[in-house]
Amino acid sequence: xxxxxxxxxxxxxxxxxxxxxxxxxxxxxxxxxxxxxxxxxxxxxxxxxxxxxxxxxxxxxxxxxxxxxxxxxxxxxxxxxxxxxxxxxxxxxxxxxxxxxxxxxxxxxxxxxxxxxxxxxxxxxxxxxxxxxxxxxxxxxxxxxxxxxxxxxxxxxxxxxxxxxxxxxxxxxxxxxxxxxxxxxxxxxxxxxxxxxxxxxxxxxxxxxxxxxxxxxxxxxxxxxxxxxxxxxxxxxxxxxxxxxxxxxxxxxxxxxxxxxxxxxxxxxxxxxxxxxxxxxx
Numbered sequence: 001x002x003x004x005x006x007x008x009x010x011x012x013x014x015x016x017x018x019x020x021x022x023x024x025x026x027x028x029x030x031x032x033x034x035x036x037x038x039x040x041x042x043x044x045x046x047x048x049x050x051x052x053x054x055x056x057x058x059x060x061x062x063x064x065x066x067x068x069x070x071x072x073x074x075x076x077x078x079x080x081x082x083x084x085x086x087x088x089x090x091x092x093x094x095x096x097x098x099x100x101x102x103x104x105x106x107x108x109x110x111x112x113x114x115x116x117x118x119x120x121x122x123x124x125x126x127x128x129x130x131x132x133x134x135x136x137x138x139x140x141x142x143x144x145x146x147x148x149x150x151x152x153x154x155x156x157x158x159x160x161x162x163x164x165x166x167x168x169x170x171x172x173x174x175x176x177x178x179x180x181x182x183x184x185x186x187x188x189x190x191x192x193x194x195x196x197x198x199x200x201x202x203x204x205x206x207x208x209x210x211x212x213x214x215x216x217x218x219x220x221x222x223x224x225x226x227x228x229x230x231x232x233x234x235x236x237x238x239x240x241x242x243x244x245x246x247x248x249x250x251x252x253x254x255x256x257x258x259x260x261x262x263x264x265x266x267x268x269x270x271x272x273x274x275x276x277x278x279x280x281x282x
Contacts, residue, residue, distance in 0.1 A: 001019060001032050001044060002046075004082055005044060005046060005082055005084050008044075008077060008079050008082060008084055008086065009034060009042070009044050009077075009086050011077070012042075012076045012077035012086045013034070013036050013040070013042050013076060013077075013086060014036050014037060014038070015036060015037040016034050016035070016036060016037075017035045017036060017037055017039075018034065018035045019032050019033070019034050020032065020033045020034075022043070026264070026266055027264065028048035030045065030046040030047075030048075031043060031044070031045045031046075032044045032045075033089070040089075041088075041089030042076065042086055042087065042088055042089055043073065043086070043087050043088075043089055044084065044085070044086050045084065045085050045087070046082065046083060046084045047083040047084070047085075047201055048083075049083070050080070050083055052083070052201040052202075053078075053080065053083040053084075053085070053201075054080075055179070055200070055201055055202065055203050055204055056085065056199075056200045056201040056203065057075065057078045057085060058203070059176075059178075059200035059203035060072075060073075060074075060075035060085075060087070060200065061075065062122070062124070062176075063119055063122045063176050063200070063203060064200070066118050066119070066121070066122040067115055067118055067119070067197065068118070070090070070194060070196060071115060071194070071195070071196050071197065072090075072196055072197050072198070072200075073087035073088045073089070073090055073196075073198065074087060074088045075087055076088060090187055090189075090196050090198070091189045091191070091192070092187040092188050092189035092190070092194075092196060093187065093188060093190075094183075094184060094185075094186070094187060095108055095183040095184075095186035095187070095188050095195075096182075096183040096184040096186075098188060100188070104193075105223075105226060105229075106225065106226065106229040107193065107229075108186065108188055108195055109219075109226045109227075109229040109230040109233070110229045110230065110232055110233040111194070111195040111233060112181075112186060112195060112230055112233065113229070113230040113231060113232065113233025113234035113235070114233040114234070114235070115195065115197055115233075116178065116181060116211055116230075116234060117233070117234050117235055117236070119175075119176050119177065119178055119211075120175040120176065120177070120208045120211075121175075122175075122176040124174075124175065124176045124205050125205075135165070135249070135252050135256075136162045136165050136166055136169075136252070138256075139158065139159070139162040139252060139255070142252075142255045142256050142259050143155060143158065143159075143255065145259045145263070146255060146258055146259040146262070149258055149259070149262060150255070150258070150277070153281065154277055154281065157251060157280065157281070158251050158252065158255050161247070161248035161249075161251040161252060162248070162252065164244065164248050165245060165248045165249070165252070168241050168244060168245060169207075169245075171241050172207040172208075172209070172241060172242065172245055173207070173208065174205050174206060174207065175205065175206070175207070175208045176203065176205060177203060177204060177205070177206045177207075177208065177210050177211050178197065178200060178202070178203055178211050179200070179201075179202025179203045179204060179206075179210070179211070180199055180201075180202045180214070181197075181211040181212070181214060181215065182214035182215065182218060182219075183218075183219060184199075185197060185198050185199045186198075207242070207245055207249075208242070209238065209242040209243075209245050209246045209249065210249060212238075212246055213246065213249055213250045213253050214272075215227070215230065216246055216250065217250050217254075217272075217275070217276045217279060218272070221275075221279065247280070250276055250280065251276075251277075251280055253273075253276070254272075254273040254274075254276035254277050254280070255273070257269045257270070257272060257273035257276075258270060258273035258274065258277070261273060
């Protein structure tokens with residue numbers, strides 16, 4: 001950890017005994033697990049931009065309390081100048097790549113649905129400019145930067161999705177969102193059989209269905225029973241407008257991912273975008 005970040009952590013939790021790098025294998029990820037003299041576990045995270053920092057701090061302050069105890073970390077300290085936070089550790093393991101029984105998988109997604117419903121029900125101040133408008137507005141820029149990466153059919157589909165979203169956006173309710181809701185950010189405690197959530201740096205007001213993109217075009221694709229378990233926990237069906245928005249948002253998200261992943265040589269993001277387009281084109 002950079003020295004100023006070490007000093008922030010020490011001021012917040014006391015003497016640090018050990019530091020382990022827990023960053024994702026990408027250039028803008030900076031996360032460390034630390035252990036203190038009292039043997040307590042914490043995590044320190046440095047955000048890639050002030051925007052990411054503000055969103056995550058706001059989420060810990062205004063949204064996480066609605067999840068209930070033990071369902072997310074607690075914010076211990078934050079420094080805007082360093083774009084860094086210190087949070088408590090949580091028991092459990094990342095769900096992505098975790099070997100679970102079919103019944104346990106269903107329970108994970110049932111609890112995920114319940115937790116996301118709590119996020120979407122948290123009181124927020126609705127912004128003057130909706131998130132979809134920003135996404136649609138950047139569509140042509142992303143298409144320009146992704147020139148040559150998409151077929152003519154895919155480009156036409158993306159533009160049609162942008163037009164559709166502009167029409168149906170006023171009919172979509174704006175809620176708090178997690179922003180990156182996927183198994184990589186699910187933490188499962190085998191002992192207590194409880195699910196927790198991590199990584200709120202993309203949390204911001206937007207259409208609730210925004211949080212389902214990485215599930216619908218990810219783990220649900222080949223396992224529809226996980227979708228059913230999630231919706232059981234979410235405790236409400238999706239409207240026709242939300243189902244249409246989910247498809248269109250997935251197309252624009254895949255466009256952004258393909259453009260960004262190619263520019264930054266991120267195979268995971270690029271592969272996910274390609275898989276999404278392959279399914280959409282069917």
